[in-house]
Amino acid sequence: MSDPVLQIENLQTHFFTDRGQIPAVDGVTITVNKGEVVGIVGESGCGKSVTSLSVMKLVPNPPGKIVGGTIKFKGEDLVTANEKRMRDIRGNEIAMIFQEPMTSLNPVFTIGNQIGEAIRLHTKASKKQSRDRAIDMLKKVGIPRAEAIVDEYPHQLSGGMRQRVMIAMAMACNPELLIADEPTTALDVTIQAQILDLMRQLNREAQTAILLITHDLGVVAEMCHRVVVMYAGNVIEEGDVRTILKKPKHPYTKGLLNSLPKLEESQERLYSIPGNVPIPGSLTVGCRFAPRCDQATDLCRSEMPQLKAVGDNHFSRCWLSE
Amino acid sequence: MTEELLVVKNLKKYYPITGGVLGGEVGVVKAVDDVSFAVKRGETLGLVGESGCGKSTTGRSLLRLIEPTAGEITFDGVNVTALSTDEMRKMRRDMQIVFQDPFASLNPRHNIEKILEEPLVVHKIGTSSERKKRVQEMLEVVGLSSYHARRYPHQFSGGQRQRIGIARALMLNPKLIVADEPVSALDVSIQSQVLNLMQDLQKEMGLTYLFIAHDLSVVRHISDRVGVMYLGRIVELTTSGQLYSNPLHPYTKALLSAVPTPDPDDVRERVILQGDVPSPANPPSGCTFHTRCPHVTEECRSTRPAFQDVGDGHFVACHLYKQ
Amino acid sequence: GCSGSQTTQAPAEQPKTETPAATPAPEPAKSGPKQLIVGRGGDTVGLDPIAQTDGESFKVTENVFDTLVGYAEESTEVVPSLAEKWEISPDGLTYTFHLRSGVKFHDGTDFNAEAVKWNFERWSDKSHPQHNKEGFEYYNDMFGGYKGDENHVIKSVEAVDAQTVKFTLNRPLAPFIQNLGMSCFAIASPKAVQDMGPEKFNENPVGTGPFKFVEWKRNDTITLEKNPDYWNAGFPKLDKLVFKVIPENTARLTALTSGEIDMMDGVNPDDAQTVKDNKDLQLILRPSMNIGFVGFNVEKKPLDNPKVREALAYAINKPAIIEAFFAGLGQPAVNPMPPSIWGHNGNIKDREFSIDKAKQLLTEAGFPNGFKIKFWAMPVARPYMPDGVKIAEAIQQDLKKIGVEAEIVTMEWATYLEKTKAGEQEMFMLGWTGDNGDPDNFLATLLDKNNIGGNNRTRWANEDAHKLLMAAQSATTKEEREKLYLQVQELIFKDVPMVPLAHSTPALAAKANIINYKPHPKGSESLEKVDFQ
Amino acid sequence: MALLSYSIRRIFMLIPVLLGMSIVVFSIIRAIPGDPALTILGEKASPKAIEDLREVLGLNNPWYIQYFDYLKQIITGDLGVSLHSGASITQEIGPYLAATTELTIVSMLFAVIIGVNAGILSAWKQNSWFDYCAMLIALIGVSMPIFWLGLMEQWFFAQELKWLPSVGRDNSRNPVEAITQFYILDTIMAGQWDQLWEVVKHLILPGVALGTIPMAIIARITRSSMLEVMRADYVRTARAKGLAQFWVVYKHALKNAMIPVLTVIGLQTGLLLGGAVLTETIFGWPGVGRYIFTAIGNRDYPVIQSGILVIATIFVLINLLVDLLYAYIDPRIKYR
Amino acid sequence: MAETHVQTVTWKVKDEEVVSPWREAWRALRKNKLAMVGLAIILFFVAVAVFAPMIAPYPYDEGELVMKNKPPSGEHWFGTDYNGRDVFSRVVYGARISLWVGTFSVIGSVVAGTILGLLAGFYGKWIDTLISRIFDIMLAFPSILLAIAIVAILGPSLQNALLAIAIINIPTFGRLVRSRVLSLKEEEFVMAARAIGMKDSRIIMQHILPNSLAPIIVTGTMGIATAIIEAAALGFLGLGAQPPEPEWGKMLSDSRQYIQKAPWTVIFPGLSIMLTVLGFNLIGDGLRDALDPRMKN
Ligand SMILES: Nc1ncnc2c1ncn2[C@@H]1O[C@H](COP(=O)(O)OP(=O)(O)OP(=O)(O)O)[C@@H](O)[C@H]1O
Ligand SMILES: Nc1ncnc2c1ncn2[C@@H]1O[C@H](COP(=O)(O)OP(=O)(O)OP(=O)(O)O)[C@@H](O)[C@H]1O
């Protein structure tokens, strides 16, 4: 593993609510290397967003709190970094874009103002300079009429355009790491294709490492070098794209892949994983996937397996993959 | 009995846009603009398209949950558009709808029993105990347990709620079910459960589906035939096999190529469309796709292409395939 | 002041200055203009005296205007004012006034016989260009209507020469001179009225009085300044006179205590002691010329039965009420007119408060268990009734003891007056402040059958009383009249159309260093003599 | 442009409301029992005189003629003549309106400055002791009967402690030369600093009494609106940019949170204008609320009618202003 | 890759019991301490009102004038008023009036507002325009002024004050219901009800009304608080309750002239108004948090 930008180790982020302590992220370990695109996949509620927010230290507190683990950004532990240092890092060294382009931009400020703000925060740019840079960025992310758009308000743009603006804003300070939390989920496929294309291009040109969060295995296949599969707050499998999508070890990953309808061939019936995604917090002993796993043994039900190497750069959290 | 359960001819739905100094009508949103298709008994017709292209409007117009602006809808030989409100209410026994949002489509203040019993009560079917019994049966049918009957919607997961939605639609033994994106809000592992359930039910009960979705692979999986919508119009309609192997309309092609597949070895050639879907309030002239089409010609800009059969029931609306 | 038609909140009426030998003033008259700020409860309605009927207006106009004749300090005895002397013809039909010479209006025009003539013509002639479209109420009342009306008293007003005016009457009117002293019959500058028109004049008065009008901030202050050319040499003493509205009695007292104002009327009876105890203040009592009463609408059952009325009279604990609500600043009333006026029947002894007597009478009248009745209570404080509703509540408590359930009814004041006049009420509260010190002004006004539908709200139509009252009106000698009035009062006491409650003594308070303030029984007075020690 | 068209549309929309208001006011007057002519002429008037005056006042016409006459009159800016004082209401109402407006503005400034900031701080430091205290105070504030608060203030600060004057607008010993009728302005313009101080002292008690309820309401709504906005995605975006919390709160969140707050401010300002009756009665404030209330007592119909209409019109205009302000703050609105 | 230690927090899954939304709300409410304080205050005043004859040591409308304005003592806990009546007894009976006026005026406004709001929201078109305009016009008048005008028409009395307050608050509820109806009409479950062939009337009764109830209850509770203050204000201006009814606002205004000499006659009625109103506001706040999940955090 060469030149890691981000090393998350055994991260535990819990929510302290009326209903008790909810371990939304419960021992997650992820590494992102320079220039690499790492995907996190998993179903709704498995802790993807909380992991990414933890990196930015933006988990709403209360009720959320990082209760354990370390997050090393270029060797510096962010968990113990103070707020001032975090403000320097946010938007400058690590940038983030979110799932909902419709609501992620402030409706009452112009596009130029919002991008310019990010620039001014981290550089000594004047108002004029930051505006010019904002226009450059808009052009770079492929927005037509950039000079006019800077002075418009978010509601005047379509969803795809807004996501481009978000990307422009994120990339404005040349971050080393871009965290993209389901950047295309809310978009139509044709627009999704445009955005993914744009991100790929940025990754290639600026060597920006990307932590891409998604629940769409197709997007993973198209974008990522490495994939982390999460289930109920844990990493359950990790490896490079090809391995995970072609030769998954964990029954959950396998099930997930099998349950997808295929575009190119018609299937009579889809495979389906029985049961439901567990309610976060309603954790039992043993493997968290055991209740839905058709190969579960007594061991699975009584003891939590560890994430173990099952091949070259391939890790799985399953008793059966030993 | 005709082969076609549902025939839609030249369906239009325009929403007025108000505004201006006096707040009057200043234009229309052409949500559905001259759509025609037919659904055969027992088949599943899929409708795909990007957000805002008029899929839901079409689906809801069929049941006259939205009054269509123009067009004729014939269901089981009856011209639905000509029915009075009261006749229409009775008609709805045979045509039902399942909604996209499993959280919004169940009244949070009613328990499951009440929700499922309601269609029977409305149509005065059975005695109270018969109705209760039917509720229990139907719960089993959709894979829930009868002890769930007394619980409230918020006590269920999304997938379970969607099953309840389906159960409600089935209570009256309808002939047609319009499924408006029934799996879009669900997680992948749950999505396959619901899709399987719907297929099973279709087989058992001989249902006919109009299945609306924006996910091409889902539509393709469940449908016998698929219609592709763009900006209020159907641009291509054919069997699902044909659609993938031989897409004709440039939009369909682009759509297919844009769908990411979980296969790292997939080396399809990507057609990345430029720009956004235009606003239905101000649709482009001629072929509405001409602003994004890679094969655009002068004709596309001026004349609307006819929606025609190019062989074997493969319909397409594109000037490239003129006969 | 009549019993109503205006809503002025503050008490204001009669004389007796209980001036404690003023302790050294905290604020000795500063060298500089002498300014007196008078706090009061309500704002002036208008400043054209003839168009007004309310005390708050007259309090100001009396300082700006003069009348032909005036009243002596603290009494209603007629004294010269703009007219130095006058003669009455033996038949009582011709009055000749000799006017003071050298008097000028504030606008510099001369006061003379023409001016007097002009004023009377304006008032009496409905077609006069400066006659108000609503008419002049007091003129109409006092002089039998307007020119051309059947009962109109004044036949003509002639300017004999510059300083002599002759009034010729259609018929004798005993209180003619007395009436001319009323604040409303003040002489205004004809030129000013003509120039401004009645509406504007109503806000910018020009008279001959001790003070000149300066400014009026509605609902807040009216400012007057010294008239240096005032005919009464040496007066006024003050340079500036400000009337300030502070509606709430307690708040007004606070303002006085804190030095914001120098003088105020409407001291709550309860606060009188507080004022007395404050060495910086003095309590001043206005001589009483009023009556507050509980009336019975004798047309309504069961009040048509004199026994019932008498029973109710027995049941009302007058002394306790006076003690509690007049705090010593009022005397129990026996008759509908105050003892300070001639003709008052002092021989009548009041009924003692007695529940037993009341019950017995009720039983005799056929109501052993009492009855239910509506009791209309005045919604506003008037000089003769500091707090109508509270007193009504006290009476309500009294009546409960004899089984009479009184339901208190209130409504806003104007409606109250209108409806009581129309006779809608059963039992009610009201009062009267004398206008001119004549018994007729009380007895006939309140209880003569001719005034039913007017101020006789008890609707008591007693023929005997009517005859006596009419006789008294046309009798010529005071002795004769007095005899008749004494009889009327006996009749009234026997038949109980009303229970006279109290003659209240309105209390005023002032800074201890204020001298020569003599409150007048009629409720308003000129402040020309007032000065700081 | 959009803003202009939006403004014009909003102004157009006022017309039916204003017409409706004039109808309501017109009918209220006619529904109040009693004959205006009788009120004018007083108790001793003859029936003939009353009939004459009814004719003069047009009271014998059918109601719709009367209404159109009335409408014509108010459209030309003529509010009629007070029956009580005989003065033109258009002129007479000016000083009252100014007095009320000055009091309202002062109270609102007090309410807005304290309320908004307390709300923001509460939301920012949610669940801190500051939050709890501020919100408890605000809750007590909204539960406070204004007339009781006024009385208590007057009793305590004016009567017992004698710190502040309890009635009126200025010190009558040193009265303000009214030019604009706004005493603060007048004294400043005249350079009368001692008078200004007096005016301010007179404003404190009624201002606080009147401002307390709006302050509490504003604080509460600001807090809840801020809390909602602070959960919004764009606030997270702003933080993800590395913006300091202070700016996140005061720039990104506040401008969005202001929209419901503005509504409340507008609404409350209007309510203060009309609801000042109680405060004005207690503090002897020569304002328009008391003007109308006294007029009801006097059955001075034209004053009641015009007074209510003027207040309601101002109220409507304030709300219009608030709507336009929204459009200014929130670019989305004008496109609706 | 470092060995991951997994901490397992076990959270007991709540048993499969049936939790109706109302039960859920009640549970949330019960946990809200302030709301419970509010509830306690209201229950206290309700108890006082119901058992007034047993609690009050003296009749509220009888006193001895000699006992005028006596300070609080063992005999008269809150002292006596200007008529020598026991202030405590009057305050106790006053609870009846305030609660009665508050509750019934709000019930009146809610019923009228709901009917109008439903008509406007469900049928739209000119009915909506008409009703909405009427609401706009009513709301254009500051409420207290409108109430004063209405009482001026009807004549001052407690009943008329109640009516006036009910009338002025109709638009508040009408608009609320209308906006609820408008948004519920677009909800998928209403759409679903139409899809199974349900009649409008039944949709209103089964779906629209029950789902509008929560905000109506919240606003209604707060509305009671406002109505109590409004009634007291009218009483204060002499336009509400008539003597000797011991209405709190009226007691205040009747006694204000004695504020320096007998402050207790002003303090206690005022405090009672404030406490009652506070109680309703507290519970209203709590209900909003419990019933309106959007406000939860
Ligand atoms: N503010 C919060 N309070 C309490 N629990 C929270 C909060 N935010 C997140 N959680 C819990 O953490 C779990 C993980 O949430 P997270 O948002 O990371 O899921 P996700 O994987 O991003 O899902 P999605 O695909 O829906 O975005 C959630 O199921 C939720 O229960
Ligand atoms: N009530 C309405 N009034 C005005 N325009 C409407 C209304 N409902 C829908 N539209 C417009 O009609 C168009 C088609 O809407 P529709 O909901 O049918 O799209 P859809 O294909 O179902 O989209 P989605 O995938 O987002 O559900 C959209 O542009 C939408 O904005």
Ligand SMILES: [Mg+2]
């Ligand atoms: Mg997420």
Ligand SMILES: [Mg+2]
């Ligand atoms: Mg849709």
